[in-house]
Amino acid sequence: MSDFFGKNIKELGFGLMRLPVVPGGEQKDIDFEQVQKMVDLFIERGFSYFDTAYLYHNGYSETVVKRCLVDKYPRGSFQVVDKMPLWNIKGKEDYEKIFRTQLERTGLEYFDVYYLHGIGVGSLDLLDKTGGWEYLRSLKDRGLAKHIGFSYHSPAEPLNRILDSHPEVELVQLQINYVDWDSESVQSRLCYEACRSRGVRVAVMEPVKGGSLANPHPNIQKIFKDYNPEASVASWAIRFAASLEGVVSVLSGMSSLEQVDDNTKTMSDFKPLTEAERAKIAEAVSAFAKIPTIPCTSCKYCMDECPKKINIPSILGMLNEYEKYQSAANQKFGYSMMTAMGGKASSCVGCRLCEKHCPQNIPITSHLKKAAKLFE
Ligand code: SF4
Ligand code: SF4
Incomplete structure (x- = not known):
């Protein structure tokens, strides 16, 4: 349970970025009937945290919030996270324009959490020049965002500097999963430690690595299934992320009712990983490294x-x-x-x-x- 919103909420979040679309449809052709069933099951099992963004499903993910959530459930019974797309910002005035569109699309009067979307080294100049940080703080001052932060996609070193310069940040969304935990490129562990050492809370994205850890190489599946045949392989990845201290929510970009069912079962009666289970995850990480691959050195x-x-x-x-x-x-x-x-x-x-x-x-x-x- 996370106490971040002043009440205990379950730590699984519904990422609205890989929703089912109608057969033969494009990103915008969301299968609303199926999504409604998924949202209903998620809420029925006691979960309440939803994560959307301006760009997901070409803007149609935000309309899911209105149709499947806001029009059906009382405002106090769920939390919605939305994000400012920095790549759409050309000047100061764009922030308010985009934010107003987001309120309209979602049918909300405020967001529970609002992020600057996908901050990396490349976006820091833009934020300074266009007053992005001031705009973010103003949302909180005006009651339009209850909590503020950013999602982050770069190495740990710049993150330390950003957090030192912006103590107003309450929450950072990070890519964390057991494969990327100690990876040199993603640096999940170092990014997580940068946040927690400053008391900043963390939301986890990609705990199942875009679905990759739900159905990995048979050698990996065997490690988990031999230990616990009942548990799904994806549940190990979700529990790894949710076992970390200071995590507000573990997001899963769910695409089917079955995934909602599996993830909510895993997290309804959440138990942190035991030492023995952590050892199994370490074994899986080593097994990943041993999978025979094409020995290309990228010499070109x-x-x-x-x-x-x-x-x-x-x-x-x-x-x-x-x-x-x-x-x-x-x-x-x-x-x-x-x-x-x-x-x-x-x-x-x-x-x-x-x-x-x-x-x-x-x-x-x-x-x-x-x-x-x-x-x-
Ligand atoms: S050089 Fe290019 S075109 Fe020729 S075999 Fe190799 S990949 Fe194919
Ligand atoms: S030449 Fe270098 S980059 Fe190309 S396939 Fe061989 S090892 Fe890989």
Whole structure:
């Protein structure tokens, strides 16, 4: 239970960013009937924390708050988090314009938590120039946000500096899961410690790593299932995050009624991880490192003569991620962005100039065939 809102609330949050869409539909075509069932089950089981953002589902996630929550349940019975999209800010006046749109879309008069969305090293200048921090404080002063903070996607060192300069921050949303806890790139543990050493509370995003830890490589699943056949593999990831002290909410971007059912069961009767269970998670982290992957060193020698300008090392990296998490969904998104202007794996003409230059003797062309099948 978290006491952050002055009352005890259960620590599972409903992330409204991967909602089901109608068959064949796009991001905006949310299946409201199905989402209503998911929201109802979530609330019926005693949960109340919802997380949306201006950009999720092209703006339609915020309308879910109105249709499925605000129009049906009394205001005091749930908490809503929303976020300011910094990439849409060109000048000072944009903050209020966007915020008013968010109130209108959600049908709310205030947000329980309001974040600056996705702060990283690159956004600090913009915030200073456009008065972003002042605007955030003004929301709290005007009663339009009960609590303020930011979501964060960069290494720990800048986070220390930001928190020292902004003691008004009450809550930071961080990417935390057992795989990224000690990773050099995400630095979950160091970011978490930066917050907690200053008494700042934490909301956890990506506890299941975008769904990847729900269905990882069979070797990992075996570790968890041998220990406790009843518990879902995803529940280990949720419990890892929720066991951390000072966590207000663990967000799960749920896409189906089954996921709501599983997550709410895990967190209804939440028990922190035991020492023995922590040892199993450590075993899983080591097992991840041992999964055989393509030994590409990203030297890029293979790209020099490729007539199709294929970004071979990035594609091989995506295949390695696929191998670990057994799901192409996350890689597909990155792949489509990367190859939007060309250089798809399927454009390979089989000339093998790349293989001639690869110091690791990687059979690049056959891996590209696999990538084309999986990601295109
Ligand atoms: S075999 Fe394919 S990937 Fe390799 S150099 Fe030729 S076109 Fe590029
Ligand atoms: S040359 Fe081989 S090791 Fe180097 S980036 Fe290309 S595939 Fe990877």
